[in-house]
Each structure stands twice: as structure tokens, then as C-alpha cells.
Amino acid sequence: MTSPVLITRPKEDAKRLALALEALGADVRCILAPVMEIVALPLECVDRNFDHLVLTSRHAVSAAAPFRGVPTYCVGKATREAAMAQGHDVRDVFSNADELVANLSGHGAGHVLHLHGRHTRGEIAKRLSLAGLETYSCVVYEQNPRQWSAPERQAIQAEMSLIVPLYSPRSASLTAKLLADFRGDLTLIGLSQACLDAWDGPHPKISLCVDHPDGEAMQHAIASQLRGSPLERGGHRV
Numbered sequence: 001m002t003s004p005v006l007i008t009r010p011k012e013d014a015k016r017l018a019l020a021l022e023a024l025g026a027d028v029r030c031i032l033a034p035v036m037e038i039v040a041l042p043l044e045c046v047d048r049n050f051d052h053l054v055l056t057s058r059h060a061v062s063a064a065a066p067f068r069g070v071p072t073y074c075v076g077k078a079t080r081e082a083a084m085a086q087g088h089d090v091r092d093v094f095s096n097a098d099e100l101v102a103n104l105s106g107h108g109a110g111h112v113l114h115l116h117g118r119h120t121r122g123e124i125a126k127r128l129s130l131a132g133l134e135t136y137s138c139v140v141y142e143q144n145p146r147q148w149s150a151p152e153r154q155a156i157q158a159e160m161s162l163i164v165p166l167y168s169p170r171s172a173s174l175t176a177k178l179l180a181d182f183r184g185d186l187t188l189i190g191l192s193q194a195c196l197d198a199w200d201g202p203h204p205k206i207s208l209c210v211d212h213p214d215g216e217a218m219q220h221a222i223a224s225q226l227r228g229s230p231l232e233r234g235g236h237r238v
Contacts, residue, residue, distance in 0.1 A: 002027050004162060005021065005028060005031070005226070006164045008034060008035040009036075010038045014030075027227075035148075035175050036170075036171060040140065043066070046138065049111065050070050052071055052104060053067050053071065053113050054072075054104070054114040055079050056114070057079055058083075061083050070089065070113070072089055074093045074094070075097060079093070096213045100124065101122070104128055111135075114138065116139065117140070117142065118141070121168070121194075147178075153178075156182070163222060163226070164189070166196065170198070180202070185205040188208070192213050206225075
């Protein structure tokens with residue numbers, strides 16, 4: 001029997017991941033137990049015209065409505081899909097912040113608006129500004145910590161083993177604390193090495209990091225652990 005996948009992403013993201021894993025044909029049983037809740041914030045008045053709009057999460061798309069028509073650059077396919085569904089002029093999509101910064105840095109001078117959550121990584125605004133693109137950074141949602149309910153905790157603790165995808169250092173740290181008393185086997189799959197480094201919970205049996213930090217690579221890494229091939233059982237990078 002394969003280990004269940006403990007999905008700790010925010011509620012809607014968790015549902016999307018579970019459906020994606022099922023679509024890959026993996027023999028999967030998912031436990032959805034978010035460790036963060038997304039809370040939208042009012043958009044602060046931005047009194048200027050922008051040459052570029054940067055969206056690094058689909059949770060920021062709803063706040064971007066006043067900027068439809070501004071050339072838009074996204075991180076992640078889910079962000080691109082959400083932006084296009086809302087009528088934004090999506091020019092390109094990137095796997096991570098580094099790729100986005102490298103691409104936009106070649107656009108010369110201009111003004112950029114980056115809409116994002118309270119907790120973010122990559123220093124996009126700072127790096128683009130240093131490259132000559134004056135960038136305004138605006139927080140449009142909170143990522144509030146969430147405690148598991150008693151039934152959620154009981155269901156998780158009853159498992160003999162878990163596959164735990166880690167999508168950010170912050171969610172890794174929150175999940176580690178909630179799993180502090182877990183006594184079964186853990187397989188950690190990190191979107192980046194920073195995610196694995198942030199883990200300070202029970203020692204995992206297997207710990208691996210995807211080679212390319214994007215959602216598709218994570219899905220295939222999770223599926224590979226469900227299939228249990230010899231390579232992945234050894235804990236190597238996939």
C-alpha cells in the first residue's frame with residue numbers, strides 16, 4: 001500500500017494538486033490539511049501608469065483587475081491560467097522568480113508593479129529596480145498560519161508513513177511543527193533546497209529536491225514516490 005500524500009498547501013491549491021496527481025494516473029490517496037489560509041487585502045491606491053505587471057501567485061490575480069491591459073508576466077502555469085481567465089494580457093510565464101527577473105531585466109527602463117502575498121521570496125522588486133526597472137511592490141493577501149483540527153490531526157497521526165511535498169520554506173517550517181509528534185516514516189519532497197533546509201521536524205526517511213522548481217516537476221516527483229521506483233526510494237534528486 002502506498003503512502004498517502006499530505007498536502008499542506010492553502011485549500012484551493014491543495015485541491016488542485018490532488019486533482020493533478022489523480023490525472024497523472026498515480027495510485028494516490030491525499031490528505032488535505034492546509035497549514036496556511038489566504039486572506040485578501042484591499043489594494044492600496046497606486047497612482048501611476050505601469051509598463052509591466054508581475055504576478056507570482058494566482059492568489060494575487062483578483063487584486064490585479066484595475067491593471068487589465070498592462071503587459072503581464074507570471075510565475076507558474078496556475079498563475080498564468082488564472083490571469084488569462086480574468087482577461088489579462090499575459091506575455092510570458094516563468095518557472096521561478098530568477099527566470100522572471102533575468103527576462104524582464106533585459107526590457108530596459110520602465111515601471112513595474114509586483115502584486116504578491118505578505119511572505120514572498122526572490123526579492124523581485126529589489127532586483128528589477130537594480131536592473132533599471134523601477135518596481136513597486138504591493139502586498140495584496142495574507143498567508144495566515146492555520147492549526148489542524150482535532151480530526152485532521154488524529155487522521156494524520158494514525159498513518160504509518162506520509163509523503164510530504166514542501167512548496168515554500170515557511171510552509172515547511174509550519175508543517176514541521178505540526179508533525180513534531182509524528183512517529184511514522186516521512187518522505188519530504190522540496191520545491192527547493194531552501195524548503196528542505198527549513199524543515200526542523202522529525203527526521204525524514206527520504207528527502208529529495210526537484211531539479212527544476214516548478215509545479216509540474218513537483219507533481220512528477222510525488223508520482224514517482226507513489227510508484228516507488230528504485231531511484232526515488234534511494235532519495236536521489238529527480
